[in-house]
Amino acid sequence: MTSGRVTIADVARRAGVSTAAVSKVVRGAYGVSAEMQAKVTQAIDELGYRPHAAARALRGRTYTLGVMLSDTRNPFFPDIIEGVTGRLGDTEYQVLLGPGGIEPKTQARMTDAMIDRSMDGLILISPVMTDAELAAIATAIPVVVVGRHGGAAAYDSVVDDDVMGAGLVVDHLVGLGHTRIAHITHLERARAQGLPHTVRAEGYRQAMRAHGLADDVLATSFTEEGGFEGARELLARDDRPTAIFAGADIAALGVLRAADEAGLSVPEDLSVAGYDNIGIASLKRISLTSVDQDGHVIGATAARLLVERIEGRSRSVTSSVSPTLIVRGTTGPPRV
Amino acid sequence: MTSGRVTIADVARRAGVSTAAVSKVVRGAYGVSAEMQAKVTQAIDELGYRPHAAARALRGRTYTLGVMLSDTRNPFFPDIIEGVTGRLGDTEYQVLLGPGGIEPKTQARMTDAMIDRSMDGLILISPVMTDAELAAIATAIPVVVVGRHGGAAAYDSVVDDDVMGAGLVVDHLVGLGHTRIAHITHLERARAQGLPHTVRAEGYRQAMRAHGLADDVLATSFTEEGGFEGARELLARDDRPTAIFAGADIAALGVLRAADEAGLSVPEDLSVAGYDNIGIASLKRISLTSVDQDGHVIGATAARLLVERIEGRSRSVTSSVSPTLIVRGTTGPPRV
DNA sequence: GGTGTTGTGTAGAACGTTCTCCATTGTTTA
DNA sequence: TAAACAATGGAGAACGTTCTACACAACACC
Numbered sequence: 076m077t078s079g080r081v082t083i084a085d086v087a088r089r090a091g092v093s094t095a096a097v098s099k100v101v102r103g104a105y106g107v108s109a110e111m112q113a114k115v116t117q118a119i120d121e122l123g124y125r126p127h128a129a130a131r132a133l134r135g136r137t138y139t140l141g142v143m144l145s146d147t148r149n150p151f152f153p154d155i156i157e158g159v160t161g162r163l164g165d166t167e168y169q170v171l172l173g174p175g176g177i178e179p180k181t182q183a184r185m186t187d188a189m190i191d192r193s194m195d196g197l198i199l200i201s202p203v204m205t206d207a208e209l210a211a212i213a214t215a216i217p218v219v220v221v222g223r224h225g226g227a228a229a230y231d232s233v234v235d236d237d238v239m240g241a242g243l244v245v246d247h248l249v250g251l252g253h254t255r256i257a258h259i260t261h262l263e264r265a266r267a268q269g270l271p272h273t274v275r276a277e278g279y280r281q282a283m284r285a286h287g288l289a290d291d292v293l294a295t296s297f298t299e300e301g302g303f304e305g306a307r308e309l310l311a312r313d314d315r316p317t318a319i320f321a322g323a324d325i326a327a328l329g330v331l332r333a334a335d336e337a338g339l340s341v342p343e344d345l346s347v348a349g350y351d352n353i354g355i356a357s358l359k360r361i362s363l364t365s366v367d368q369d370g371h372v373i374g375a376t377a378a379r380l381l382v383e384r385i386e387g388r389s390r391s392v393t394s395s396v397s398p399t400l401i402v403r404g405t406t407g408p409p410r411v
Numbered sequence: 412m413t414s415g416r417v418t419i420a421d422v423a424r425r426a427g428v429s430t431a432a433v434s435k436v437v438r439g440a441y442g443v444s445a446e447m448q449a450k451v452t453q454a455i456d457e458l459g460y461r462p463h464a465a466a467r468a469l470r471g472r473t474y475t476l477g478v479m480l481s482d483t484r485n486p487f488f489p490d491i492i493e494g495v496t497g498r499l500g501d502t503e504y505q506v507l508l509g510p511g512g513i514e515p516k517t518q519a520r521m522t523d524a525m526i527d528r529s530m531d532g533l534i535l536i537s538p539v540m541t542d543a544e545l546a547a548i549a550t551a552i553p554v555v556v557v558g559r560h561g562g563a564a565a566y567d568s569v570v571d572d573d574v575m576g577a578g579l580v581v582d583h584l585v586g587l588g589h590t591r592i593a594h595i596t597h598l599e600r601a602r603a604q605g606l607p608h609t610v611r612a613e614g615y616r617q618a619m620r621a622h623g624l625a626d627d628v629l630a631t632s633f634t635e636e637g638g639f640e641g642a643r644e645l646l647a648r649d650d651r652p653t654a655i656f657a658g659a660d661i662a663a664l665g666v667l668r669a670a671d672e673a674g675l676s677v678p679e680d681l682s683v684a685g686y687d688n689i690g691i692a693s694l695k696r697i698s699l700t701s702v703d704q705d706g707h708v709i710g711a712t713a714a715r716l717l718v719e720r721i722e723g724r725s726r727s728v729t730s731s732v733s734p735t736l737i738v739r740g741t742t743g744p745p746r747v
Numbered sequence: 748g749g750t751g752t753t754g755t756g757t758a759g760a761a762c763g764t765t766c767t768c769c770a771t772t773g774t775t776t777a
Numbered sequence: 778t779a780a781a782c783a784a785t786g787g788a789g790a791a792c793g794t795t796c797t798a799c800a801c802a803a804c805a806c807c
Binding site for chain 3: 080082084094095099101102104126128129132133136
């Protein structure tokens, strides 16, 4: 009525009760009669009262969960975020995203900022930090880490089973009759452990070994250009591979271009598979065979674990989400 | 030293001064001697003190700016966000993103949540709300709206000049010798005003008229399928167009597929242009001519306007960012 | 020596909640 | 009938800042 925001005191005055009583009603706490409940609820509606989050934060909960994004361009962030918000949609938690950038320093700044704003918990997506830094954050606030293999005791982890995903691709290609299957991976630069591309490469090696085949890993980068260069090198060899498994779809697109330029038809002369199942992989003009990590499930799982931890669980949990292979037009039997 | 977080009182005790003095130093306020400055700074460093944002919020500023995202999948969000964070990188403002979803209701819930968390200002990206709702939000908090044409007095606006962008495409195609140029737009459903696709279609009509050509607008949807269906219909006509300008790249990809299936080669039989310059448009296999709206500039401008408004400007500003045409392989002279 | 003026520091009241007692009822139980 | 107990509402102290007053010194001026 007067000037700015309507506070709990305004509601209390309107309903003719104490602020403490209003607080109880708002929080659904014990010790409120039905009559009181009704009076207060009505006053709240009439005044359009909304609790001030900062004031709450000063006492305890803030009902805000932070999600730190390392690389906003990462194509399956939207899925993960949908999974998180979907899971939390009917609770009173709100999700805010923090663009952390790809630098360890900016990511640290962002997590600090989120802690300063007294969020109740944090989901870190593919954070680029040392294990020690992660552990330090996790002592200050409940944390769930997504996309880093080899979790620690201080926080929960949700990972895509990249070993399995790579295995699915190799099994598929071997099943089609391929024996010379090459893998393009990302050149390791950061010191961080357990990054997905490393694990995918390892999964590829394991699967090839299991089939009694020789592995062939080339490290360029997960870009269209990286895929292109890698494929050009592989295709120039005498015993060129009949199938190339790129560790990321974006690189697989480069492989497809290299095949085009080399005059090889896909999948007759060369089978190509990627990883991540990005949106355009399903476009009919591309139709790329790829591994889909269910972002919704990953996000929803992370949200569930985080809430559990906020509400008291202290034992650390690691959840592994199984990927699925989406077979499309870029893989087929090798020409004999 | 004791248990939890280190507060301003801890610092004051350590430095042997009052909390008010520490507060002054932290805020860089007037009335601090060099000696005091040094003492306090040292104490802060020793204790690793960080101001508690919620406590600050209770008094005034929170140094947090919110960006409400309508559709996380929108391909140029990353650019806009980079623009915003880049501009704000050396200030003490922090940016948090709120996934608002595509429903008016969820977007309203998110903006409310951001206001509850007493953010200093809001950037709304392509919000789907009525003008009245927008105006209501803008009275509660400084607001900059991105991507809605026809701004209001209560808030600032940043828009891509979609009329100009559509004009660039038409001029380019006419310059190549095309006269039968069709446009695929998005079927209007929401009641919101001034959405980009409407303005692009209008810009297309204006430009065609300026060249003395008849316009030809088909409304499907901004999806790959929408572009495909639209193109199929257009290409089935007797006097089929020699060029199709899709209002969004994703639809242009569908147009390309339709051309493929119709056995038409691009750009000889059909020129295709899109809008947004999404990442894959530049892939050599696609090489789509498209209109680039500089997301960095849009984001940076929005951030600048918001800070200005927070710091006192009350006059409303609308900033129009000029797009550029990126000519690639899908447009060329028509076959005569 | 009074009266300003300036520069520096502090006391203490907000800000809007939550939450731990405590007071007041009304109801059982001995 | 007294004593114990349960159910409900309220007082008031936090929570960690900011910021308006004000105090106190040192110094300049008349």
